[in-house]
Amino acid sequence: MAQDTEQTEASATPVVKDNSAAELPATNIDGQRIVDDALPASYAGGQVAYGGRVGLLGNKDFMETPFSSISYTEQYVADRQAREITDVIAATDPSVFANGLSGTYSENYSIRGFASSISDATVDGLFGMAPFYRISPEMYERIEVLKGPSALLNGMPPGGSVGGTVNLIPKRAGDEPLTRVTGSYLSDSQYGGHLDLGRRFGEGNQFGVRFNGVYRDGDTATEHQQKRTGLTSLALDWRGERAKVSVDLYDSDDYTKGQNRGLGLAANVSVPSAPKADTLLNPNWAYVENKDKGVILRGEYALNDQLMAYAALGTSKTDYQYSGAMTAQLINNAGDFTTTMGQLKFELEKTSGEIGLRGHFQNLGINHQWSLNVTHYEDEQKDYGRRSVPGANWITNIHNPVWGPKAAESFPLIAHTENRLRSIGLADTLSVFDDRLQLTLGVRRQEVLTDTFSVNTGARSSRYDESANTPAGAVLFKVTDSLSLYANYIEGLSKGAAAPITANNYGDVFAPAKTKQKEIGLKLDLGTFSHTLAVYEIKKPGSYTDPVTNIFSFGGEQRNRGVEWGFFGSPLEDVRLMGGIAHVDPKLTKTSGGINEGKKATGYPELQGKLGAEWDTPVLDGLTLTGNATAVSKQYISADNSLSIPGYTVYDVGARYVTKVASRPVTLRGEVTNVTNKAYWGVPLTASLGLGAPRTLALSATVDF
Numbered sequence: 001m002a003q004d005t006e007q008t009e010a011s012a013t014p015v016v017k018d019n020s021a022a023e024l025p026a027t028n029i030d031g032q033r034i035v036d037d038a039l040p041a042s043y044a045g046g047q048v049a050y051g052g053r054v055g056l057l058g059n060k061d062f063m064e065t066p067f068s069s070i071s072y073t074e075q076y077v078a079d080r081q082a083r084e085i086t087d088v089i090a091a092t093d094p095s096v097f098a099n100g101l102s103g104t105y106s107e108n109y110s111i112r113g114f115a116s117s118i119s120d121a122t123v124d125g126l127f128g129m130a131p132f133y134r135i136s137p138e139m140y141e142r143i144e145v146l147k148g149p150s151a152l153l154n155g156m157p158p159g160g161s162v163g164g165t166v167n168l169i170p171k172r173a174g175d176e177p178l179t180r181v182t183g184s185y186l187s188d189s190q191y192g193g194h195l196d197l198g199r200r201f202g203e204g205n206q207f208g209v210r211f212n213g214v215y216r217d218g219d220t221a222t223e224h225q226q227k228r229t230g231l232t233s234l235a236l237d238w239r240g241e242r243a244k245v246s247v248d249l250y251d252s253d254d255y256t257k258g259q260n261r262g263l264g265l266a267a268n269v270s271v272p273s274a275p276k277a278d279t280l281l282n283p284n285w286a287y288v289e290n291k292d293k294g295v296i297l298r299g300e301y302a303l304n305d306q307l308m309a310y311a312a313l314g315t316s317k318t319d320y321q322y323s324g325a326m327t328a329q330l331i332n333n334a335g336d337f338t339t340t341m342g343q344l345k346f347e348l349e350k351t352s353g354e355i356g357l358r359g360h361f362q363n364l365g366i367n368h369q370w371s372l373n374v375t376h377y378e379d380e381q382k383d384y385g386r387r388s389v390p391g392a393n394w395i396t397n398i399h400n401p402v403w404g405p406k407a408a409e410s411f412p413l414i415a416h417t418e419n420r421l422r423s424i425g426l427a428d429t430l431s432v433f434d435d436r437l438q439l440t441l442g443v444r445r446q447e448v449l450t451d452t453f454s455v456n457t458g459a460r461s462s463r464y465d466e467s468a469n470t471p472a473g474a475v476l477f478k479v480t481d482s483l484s485l486y487a488n489y490i491e492g493l494s495k496g497a498a499a500p501i502t503a504n505n506y507g508d509v510f511a512p513a514k515t516k517q518k519e520i521g522l523k524l525d526l527g528t529f530s531h532t533l534a535v536y537e538i539k540k541p542g543s544y545t546d547p548v549t550n551i552f553s554f555g556g557e558q559r560n561r562g563v564e565w566g567f568f569g570s571p572l573e574d575v576r577l578m579g580g581i582a583h584v585d586p587k588l589t590k591t592s593g594g595i596n597e598g599k600k601a602t603g604y605p606e607l608q609g610k611l612g613a614e615w616d617t618p619v620l621d622g623l624t625l626t627g628n629a630t631a632v633s634k635q636y637i638s639a640d641n642s643l644s645i646p647g648y649t650v651y652d653v654g655a656r657y658v659t660k661v662a663s664r665p666v667t668l669r670g671e672v673t674n675v676t677n678k679a680y681w682g683v684p685l686t687a688s689l690g691l692g693a694p695r696t697l698a699l700s701a702t703v704d705f
Helices: 005-011 074-079
Strands: 051-053 059-061 069-073 096-098 108-111 114-117 140-147 164-170 178-186 188-201 207-220 226-239 243-257 287-304 307-330 336-363 366-386 394-397 413-432 437-453 460-480 483-494 513-525 529-545 552-572 575-590 607-616 623-632 648-661 664-673 696-704
Touching: 051 069, 051 140, 051 164, 069 074, 074 140, 178 207, 483 529, 529 575
Parallel strands: none
Antiparallel strands: 051 059, 069 140, 096 108, 108 114, 140 164, 178 188, 178 696, 188 207, 207 226, 226 243, 243 287, 287 307, 307 336, 336 366, 336 394, 366 413, 413 437, 437 460, 460 483, 483 513, 513 529, 529 552, 552 575, 575 607, 607 623, 623 648, 648 664, 664 696
């Protein structure tokens, strides 16, 4: 791929210039980089990397990846003033849908029409090692999105995500010393700071240390809501001539008082007009807190010029606690709703590891790049709490909510489960004609073991033990250096869905199921501006919580057919664009008894359009104007498609100014999201209606010392 170096450097933000592992030397084997933790350089404009990790296949160039993917850079994350992973992946990608809610108990988003769990985000390929419900992005230098099922590439996601996988690449110290301080403000009165330090030591800068510390606290733009975030992370690494070793540690604490919550609808109640955008539809005494910590050890070694071995092992722990409305339901068309107060907490310990080999050889004029890896994931979770608090339930109105006193808390043990996922995957990419034609074939053998224990005796009460093979195949043809055509068939495997605590049949667990994707697409690289086009079909067993009966069901089949066009880069000097349009037809093709068969699946818009733009103005050197627009169509919220919420368009505007103060690089950023303060309904994870975030002002100043 060509790169306009002068344009990239001119349009990039100097104080967030990448100090990443992209600067590390790589061992080359017959022209193939196989000691490949070194990430590709960023594309024109500095917002997107040339490539990213493709599961067990390792890092691959954007034009040689036979799947739809995108990799966001550290610079883009900083310029977005992102506070969550969703702020990055849903900003301009039309295949990723976020409901617009802020301050909920968890990040939530959908990819290609299927809900994905933030708990399924991987850290350099390992499941379970990121914070469980909300991830502050400051400790990562790349945020990668691989769309579609990926059982072969990554193994089975513990949380059952099938629409795509988010992979997070930890920061590494660059060769240049780094001391970066950022102060931030978020309306209504939330202030924060971020310290980023990087140093390398020893002969040839072999040893590296990267530290990130974050703290934010204060009121948000939603009335009676407060948020506090604390994060510390430490990344240590050593690099030799043929080997690399790294250790990543973090400790995260995320607390929200007055968290956002969704509403269901009683029978014969229509969808009301949304209240004011800053309304809190949960008691102001309610709270949710996520505490996470983890450590990951990774190493890789080039055994010779044709073979590289790698291994990684990590452990993490999550402590979660929630108090407030567990369920809420609109009971009439005047906007009155009833809430059921409850409490929930869980303790979750996870261990994740992988070991593998990657090699390269040539036989009969065919180049082979093969990969073999074994993965292991296990967790133990204990749930405590109650779905309702006697005497604490409350009735109020969405347009003027008034709340009673804080509910008394109690957390009895209600569930104890253990999961173990083991797999072995093998893949080979065969290429001919100077690697212009590439065929990737592979299969993964996955074992799933789930034990459920009695909360009274502690004895095991049930066990699920199954295994399955999930194959994949992909072909890519580089018509020219600027145009690649590809097609793939890949399967996913999901652990059986479980009814959430908010459902009346909480505790019901369903059997694992396969998801299948067929996709064809093209990638066009115009040097500084790229386009992607993909057409796909994904079939998976469906799940649904009925808004009237509150019963969670799993079974049947949902088929999503879609087309998505995306673009990124710099089409004109001093202009950067990211965005696209996506259309998906999410249809229930098989249902129990044929009820609602042929209807649209709930909670996802058929049409999305997004555009993010930046312009380096000639008026003032260093001044960049930014804007973002997100438009979505209506979304059905009932299985029979009788109820829906209207589509909406949200606009963001901002500016960035790069200068020097006392010879120190300084970047000032400002953005107003939802600039028109539009009130709109979104679809939260466990209900039908949630109120989108109000107009919010974000300011920050970054200084390099």
